[in-house]
Amino acid sequence: ILNVEQSPQSLHVQEGDSTNFTCSFPSSNFYALHWYRWETAKSPEALFVMTLNGDEKKKGRISATLNTKEGYSYLYIKGSQPEDSATYLCAFMGADGLTFGKGTHLIIQP
């Protein structure tokens, strides 16, 4: 069983503040790392797919970095807005397929 850990489990952030959270995964047999955003009662929505060590991806105020040698990825949100409230999932693609973390539940407080 692969260990994909996300921390923190939940996070309350003041509107306008920036925040980040972590996904850690096995550093061996790495194929890709996916980030998804999942709003309540909606479908998980793909944010990024990252494959190379040192990759950085950006989408508006959200960005992500990847370190495959040490097995972690960070997701950053700059200037949080209420619409950023969601659960953020990472998923590790290795030799045995896709393994999801439990997610970080982010709540933006006005």
Next chain:
Amino acid sequence: ETGVTQTPRHLVMGMTNKKSLKCEQHLGHNAMYWYKQSAKKPLELMFVYSLEERVENNSVPSRFSPECPNSSHLFLHLHTLQPEDSALYLCASSQEGLASQETQYFGPGTRLLVL
């Protein structure tokens, strides 16, 4: 909208009932997936279909029976379920299937309660 729809969105069933979950994708993808999310657990892959052939079955009990009649539709037939099968069941699709860089597009899920 992700282009993947699921029906019903909510389902309550008894342990002796037979029901089916339906998933439809409008993206022209060749691969479809069933996932289960139980409370406090991560998404768990149940089944993968690629070009209507089952390519993965992650040790799922036989009371869950998938069916993929064509590349746009995926069903999950349920019979004699247990209360611990209560969960959110998510369907997803992707272009080819299990390729590392492929994004999966998810439906909104069916919330299942087994009494």
